[in-house]
Amino acid sequence: MSILNLFKIAIKALSNNKFRTFLSMLGIIIGVAAVIVMMAIGQGSKESVRKDISKMGTNLLSVRPGAEKMGGVRLDPSEMQTLKIADYEAILNNKKYITYVSPEVTSSGQVIYGAKNTSTTIYGESPEYLDIKKWEIASGSCFTDEDVRKGAKVCVVGKTIVDELFEEDTDPIDKVIRFKSIPFRIVGVLEEKGYNNWGMDQDNVIITPYTTVMKRLLAQTFFQGINASAISEELSDKAIEELTEILRESHSLKDSDEDDFTIRSQQEMMETMSSTMDTITIILVVAAGFSLLVAGIGIMNIMLVSVTERTREIGLRMSVGARGFDISNQFLIESVIISLSGGLIGILTGWLGTLLCNHLGFPASIPMWSIVVSFVVCTVIGVGFGYFPARKAANLDPIEAIRYE
Amino acid sequence: MVNKDKVIIELRDVKRKFIVGDEKVYALRGVSFKIYEGEFVTIMGTSGSGKSTLLNQLGCLDTPSSGEYILDGMSVRKMSKNQRARLRNRKIGFVFQNYNLLPKTTSVENVELPLMYNKEYSAKQRKEAAIKVLKEVGLGHRLDHKPNQMSGGQMQRVAIARALVNNPAVILADEATGNLDTRTSFEMLVLFQKLYSEGHTIIFVTHNPELAKYSSRNILLRDGRIVDDTINTNILSAKETLDNLPVEETVDDLITESESRDD
Numbered sequence: 001m002s003i004l005n006l007f008k009i010a011i012k013a014l015s016n017n018k019f020r021t022f023l024s025m026l027g028i029i030i031g032v033a034a035v036i037v038m039m040a041i042g043q044g045s046k047e048s049v050r051k052d053i054s055k056m057g058t059n060l061l062s063v064r065p066g067a068e069k070m071g072g073v074r075l076d077p078s079e080m081q082t083l084k085i086a087d088y089e090a091i092l093n094n095k096k097y098i099t100y101v102s103p104e105v106t107s108s109g110q111v112i113y114g115a116k117n118t119s120t121t122i123y124g125e126s127p128e129y130l131d132i133k134k135w136e137i138a139s140g141s142c143f144t145d146e147d148v149r150k151g152a153k154v155c156v157v158g159k160t161i162v163d164e165l166f167e168e169d170t171d172p173i174d175k176v177i178r179f180k181s182i183p184f185r186i187v188g189v190l191e192e193k194g195y196n197n198w199g200m201d202q203d204n205v206i207i208t209p210y211t212t213v214m215k216r217l218l219a220q221t222f223f224q225g226i227n228a229s230a231i232s233e234e235l236s237d238k239a240i241e242e243l244t245e246i247l248r249e250s251h252s253l254k255d256s257d258e259d260d261f262t263i264r265s266q267q268e269m270m271e272t273m274s275s276t277m278d279t280i281t282i283i284l285v286v287a288a289g290f291s292l293l294v295a296g297i298g299i300m301n302i303m304l305v306s307v308t309e310r311t312r313e314i315g316l317r318m319s320v321g322a323r324g325f326d327i328s329n330q331f332l333i334e335s336v337i338i339s340l341s342g343g344l345i346g347i348l349t350g351w352l353g354t355l356l357c358n359h360l361g362f363p364a365s366i367p368m369w370s371i372v373v374s375f376v377v378c379t380v381i382g383v384g385f386g387y388f389p390a391r392k393a394a395n396l397d398p399i400e401a402i403r404y405e
Numbered sequence: 406m407v408n409k410d411k412v413i414i415e416l417r418d419v420k421r422k423f424i425v426g427d428e429k430v431y432a433l434r435g436v437s438f439k440i441y442e443g444e445f446v447t448i449m450g451t452s453g454s455g456k457s458t459l460l461n462q463l464g465c466l467d468t469p470s471s472g473e474y475i476l477d478g479m480s481v482r483k484m485s486k487n488q489r490a491r492l493r494n495r496k497i498g499f500v501f502q503n504y505n506l507l508p509k510t511t512s513v514e515n516v517e518l519p520l521m522y523n524k525e526y527s528a529k530q531r532k533e534a535a536i537k538v539l540k541e542v543g544l545g546h547r548l549d550h551k552p553n554q555m556s557g558g559q560m561q562r563v564a565i566a567r568a569l570v571n572n573p574a575v576i577l578a579d580e581a582t583g584n585l586d587t588r589t590s591f592e593m594l595v596l597f598q599k600l601y602s603e604g605h606t607i608i609f610v611t612h613n614p615e616l617a618k619y620s621s622r623n624i625l626l627r628d629g630r631i632v633d634d635t636i637n638t639n640i641l642s643a644k645e646t647l648d649n650l651p652v653e654e655t656v657d658d659l660i661t662e663s664e665s666r667d668d
Contacts, residue, residue, distance in 0.1 A: 001522055002524070005521055016509055313507060318490065319499050320493065320494060320499065320518055320522065320567070320571075321494020322522050323486070323522075324487070402501065
């Protein structure tokens, strides 16, 4: 029998049992919609993480002390005192692929203004830090190289600090706040950045010259790290090479020695994040995929019922000349129609669900390939779970089938 | 009418055994006969006589355990399932006791069914052929009716039309009047006699001995063997019998009548 006729027969048989057909389709609809929405949410959050990271600057490089291992023992990098002023100067003097450099020393504690206080982190940096982080000043200005040289007690603060310490309409510029009993004069307020994807408030910061933190706050001579930016994202690798070379020389490491510092690029970080998001997406999609499996079993069940119900019809068709092949095709096409049209409606539902997610503020975007995958999966389900009932129908004995009551 | 030059069906010592548990049961114990083109044969026997098994053999639904069955020049015994399906499609027209029409499907579509499995027919040819045979069986006015809109007699006419549509070498009727009242049964017989007069080969399997009077030949089966095979020289006209039937017969009368006949 021709495919066209088989389709006609299948559609007729399905429309004879509309509600039943709809119910078995429903499983597929829900399954496909769930998979599509999960993939869309996965993709959407990945994109938003990427956007956030690139907002921080994709050409950002950060140097931290300590190698992966030292003599078999892993040390806490913050206790290693390997990054010093000399390293910073060496970088400044030899950089080619690096635009900005800023040493970093940090300390956490309470900041006080009048009767108010809040917990925050103070970052000792050079003025170039804001360029590296692509951070703008909202009001006032940044501290200067001169301030760095003198170890001046000046700072720029994030929006959260302003909100926590000052009444509304108060201009924080030139106000003096205290951090660990040392007074800092506010010279600038940073542009608001909001929370990052790890849930950290990026505006809860005080940035001050690194010399001030080292001399007046912590009394230490080493840095916790050095931040730098490559000329461009593409040149990140070159910049890493360059940094490595400079630091190895300045640390007088022999060729056989391992690096006593690590350099990470933002790009690398982005890849790590992406792969984490991918893992989460896969878990979500697999969970949703199970509902598709259940839906497939539902189709198989209903097809088995249908075969039993239509035993006489099968017997008749065989006695007028249908081959087993014709009969199994007839039932296979029925199950493929159920699963494919269920899949189509599911994709549509998933698309609506994605719109809803976006409306509710979850970033979600449907990757094109997920639609293709849904189609393929639905066809596989239709054929796979339809095969057994179809075989059962094709293997019926026409003599018994035609007299089946 | 009978064309003695052309053998449509030839059975040579056909045996069919079934294994039931550990026992071998012979349903056919060596059946041989020839049926020529244009014969109207009734095959009779009580239940258990092997007539259903014989019908399955004749209809190529089953193959003999031993012996030879030649249908229109082709040996059936060694054929595969698919070959037999094709043979049924081209050479045989089935009429069943319970009509076996597809529900929710019009007469024309029901009659088209065998041609659906024959690639040589286009959709248009199928429809034309179906309408032609439906007119032949007197259902020209019921082309688009569905089974639930028709009487038993009309449904059986659709079934007969379906058996005719592929222009088969032989029409196999299995108790084709078994579900019908006397009057309608004779109407069916009139139709079968008309087909016989047009040269169709008909095999009518029944347990009703009365029907033998209206066929051209009668084969009697008992315990898997042929016990009688007679040519009927005095074929009664079903039309005359039908005309002489009392019109006011009620359904109850018919039931008692058929019960007493069964006894």
